Amino acid sequence: MRKAIFAAVAVLISLGAFAQKLKVEDGEIKLDDKTVALIEGKKPLFKISNLDKSYTVDVELKYLADSGFGKRWMVVKSVVTGKTNEVDYKKFSPQNQEKSAVQAFLDQNFLTVAGLDSAAIETYINGESTGVSKKIMDEQGEIAKEKAYLDSFQVNIDDAGTIYSLIAKNADPKDKRIGYVKMVSPSTNGELAYEIRDLDNFLVAVWYAKNGSQPGYNQTFNEEVLTFDKKILPAKFDKSGNSIGYKMSKDKTPINIVKALVTNGYVLQHQAAAKIEEMKAERVVAYENKVTDEKNASKNIYEQNGYVIDEKGEKREGPITAEFEGIKAESSSGIADMTAYGKTVILKYTNAKGRSKLEVFKSKNNIRFCIDNAGKEDCYLGLKTIGNTMAAAGSLNSLSLDFSSFYKVLYENEGYMVLVDPLEPSDFVIKIPSQEKGLYTNKSSADKLKKNATSYLECDSFVFENYDFKTLEGLTKVVEDYKSSCAK
Numbered sequence: 266m267r268k269a270i271f272a273a274v275a276v277l278i279s280l281g282a283f284a285q286k287l288k289v290e291d292g293e294i295k296l297d298d299k300t301v302a303l304i305e306g307k308k309p310l311f312k313i314s315n316l317d318k319s320y321t322v323d324v325e326l327k328y329l330a331d332s333g334f335g336k337r338w339m340v341v342k343s344v345v346t347g348k349t350n351e352v353d354y355k356k357f358s359p360q361n362q363e364k365s366a367v368q369a370f371l372d373q374n375f376l377t378v379a380g381l382d383s384a385a386i387e388t389y390i391n392g393e394s395t396g397v398s399k400k401i402m403d404e405q406g407e408i409a410k411e412k413a414y415l416d417s418f419q420v421n422i423d424d425a426g427t428i429y430s431l432i433a434k435n436a437d438p439k440d441k442r443i444g445y446v447k448m449v450s451p452s453t454n455g456e457l458a459y460e461i462r463d464l465d466n467f468l469v470a471v472w473y474a475k476n477g478s479q480p481g482y483n484q485t486f487n488e489e490v491l492t493f494d495k496k497i498l499p500a501k502f503d504k505s506g507n508s509i510g511y512k513m514s515k516d517k518t519p520i521n522i523v524k525a526l527v528t529n530g531y532v533l534q535h536q537a538a539a540k541i542e543e544m545k546a547e548r549v550v551a552y553e554n555k556v557t558d559e560k561n562a563s564k565n566i567y568e569q570n571g572y573v574i575d576e577k578g579e580k581r582e583g584p585i586t587a588e589f590e591g592i593k594a595e596s597s598s599g600i601a602d603m604t605a606y607g608k609t610v611i612l613k614y615t616n617a618k619g620r621s622k623l624e625v626f627k628s629k630n631n632i633r634f635c636i637d638n639a640g641k642e643d644c645y646l647g648l649k650t651i652g653n654t655m656a657a658a659g660s661l662n663s664l665s666l667d668f669s670s671f672y673k674v675l676y677e678n679e680g681y682m683v684l685v686d687p688l689e690p691s692d693f694v695i696k697i698p699s700q701e702k703g704l705y706t707n708k709s710s711a712d713k714l715k716k717n718a719t720s721y722l723e724c725d726s727f728v729f730e731n732y733d734f735k736t737l738e739g740l741t742k743v744v745e746d747y748k749s750s751c752a753k
Contacts, residue, residue, distance in 0.1 A: 285378070287371065289364045294376070301380050308362050313370065313381065320383040322375075322390075324366055327351075329401055336405060338397045339366055341375075343390045350390045351397035411528055418532075420523050422446060424514045428461075428523055433534060435464075444469065444533035446519045454478055457502075459519055461490075461526065467537040469493055472522045474502055490525055493537060494544060500525040559592045564687045571636035573612050573626055581624070583614040585636055587645070587671060589687045607670040607687070610634050610645075629669040644674040646684060650694055652705035652717045672703065675737055681744040683737060693740055697722070697747060706734040724751030 288295040294302040294313070303314045309326035323342040337357050342349045355372050357365045370376040375386050419431040426446045433441040445462045452458035457474035470492045471477070477486035490498040503517035513519070526533070560567055568584040575581065587610040608628045616622050626632040628647030635644040649669045672684035672694050680698035685691075694703040704721045706714060715729045727747065733739025 285371075287364065287368060289361075289367050294367055296376075296378050299378065301378055302376060304363065304367065311363065311366060313367070313376075315380045315383075320381055322381070322386055326362055326366060327398065329398075329405055336401050338401060339369065341386065341390055343387060345387070346391065348390050350392065351395050352389075353395070353397045415524055415527060418527055420520060420527065422513055422516070422519055422523070424512050426513050426519075428519075428533065430527075430532075435534070444523075446513070446523070448513070448516075448519075452477070459522055461519075461522060461533070463533045463535065463537050465535055465538055467493070469531060469533060469537055470498075470522070470526055472500055472518075490522055492526070492531060494540065496529065498525045498529055556592060563592060564589050565592070566636060568613065569636040569638070571634060573610060573624075573632060573634040575626060575632060576630040581612055581614065583612050585634055586611040586613070587634070589671070608647075608667055610671065627667070627669075628671045629667050632671075634671075644677075645671045645687075646674055646682070646696070647671050648684070648694065648696065648703045649701070650703045650705050651721065652714070653708045676741045676744070678745070678748065681748045683740045683744060685737075691735075693735075693737065695721075695740055695744055697744065697752075699723075699752075706740060722747060722751065727751055 285296045286298070288298070289304060292303055292305055293300045294304055300316065303316065303318070305312050305314075311324040311326075312321050313324060314321040321344050323344060325340045325342070327338050327340060329336040337354060339352050339354070340349050341352055352369050352373060354365060354369050356368065367376065370381075373385075373389065375382055375389070417432060420428065420443075422428050426448075427442055428444045428446055429441045430443045431441065433443045435442065442464060444464060445466075447460045447462070449458040449460055452473070454473075454476055456476050458477065459472040460468060461470045461472070463469050470490045471479075472490045473486040473488075475485070475487040477489070477491070479486070479491060482491075486497070488500060488502050490496075490500050492498065500518075500522045503521055506515040506517040523533075566585060566587040568586055570583075571585040572580050572582040573585065588605070589607045591606060610626045610628075610632060612624045612626065612634075614622055614624065626634070626647075629649070630647060632647040633644065635642050647669055648671075650672075671687070673687050674682055674684050675693075676683040680696075682696040682703075684694040684696060684703060686694070691707060693706045695706060696703040700721060704717060706718075709717060714734060718729055718734065719727075724747065727750070732743050732746075734743065
């Protein structure tokens, strides 16, 4: 603890060592009572020189008329080159403008205990324009626009809390109402609040004096307006209007609240109803975009051109949809429930009457379908499998007795196939013509897989240990060697 105290004292001492006391008097600039530079002239024009006057820089104090004391800056001019640049003040005192200018020199490191830094000053002047005056003028222009906009409303409130504005647009041109204000004191949290409603009595905003809270916000609101569309706007509390008794018409705080709303585009009247419809439309678009993004990120197939070969061997062409996984945003394709994922393919076609129709095919019927994937044909086969107890358990848990799924064909030669689960790129299945089902090759232990493969392949000359059952290359060799050596 004592070490921490000593460390803190040391920091304070070190900080104090760098805090320099500035004085400007009798044409001298002093730091800690040491004269370091000279200044001459009267506002707004000054010359600042080093002690031997071998280097001088001109300074002109500038201000923006009718903008208050805060809208000020200065221009520094090189006596050598005649070039200028603008300097902003960190702090400005209208009572001591000469000292404010020198303080700005300190803040810019133009002045140190060693005197004027001519190199730093000339580099600054000849550097990129700071544009200080333009920023100030732009800010003042925005303030003027905002004031003119507010002035055009001429907002006032009567003692009943009715809000009026000169530019109200109601059916009766003499009706200048735009909304209503109600003081809630105390509000639910025991502090002062105001509610602002439009002409449809819709709650547009709530203003809280302090410690306001709302569900969904991990913060409190202090002299702030919370709008119905979740915007937070500052609005100052003003108690100066009611010196004797209380009248809503004299209360300046609700005027500040309405001005904050109007400045930010909340003009009350019947605006909220239109805004709500706009928000609904935005939510619909956002929802549709979310669905589209999820579809694009999924392994599902949506209306891609292709064909289906049904259980009778008949080929049907048209856009194909097949969902292997659910879309969180919606169940998008018309597949009824999650038990259909990976087990159903939908073909869209046009019937003889020219009407668009959908036909549903199930994997349990050994359906085959293929799609055009950027010029390459991807095919899928409906297949029951062995060697995947987890899939069987999942079907039982979902009350489905369909143990089949569609698998993507990776290799095929005269009915000898290597397939894969569309959702799991390492879940391979082999299929030989003599077996109705396929065999999963990575869902069991090595011993179990050997037992399953021996039973499935039924070939005495096939040596399990000579093959890799975990990769596409290894399984392709399995079915190729089986076809050449064991096929009956």
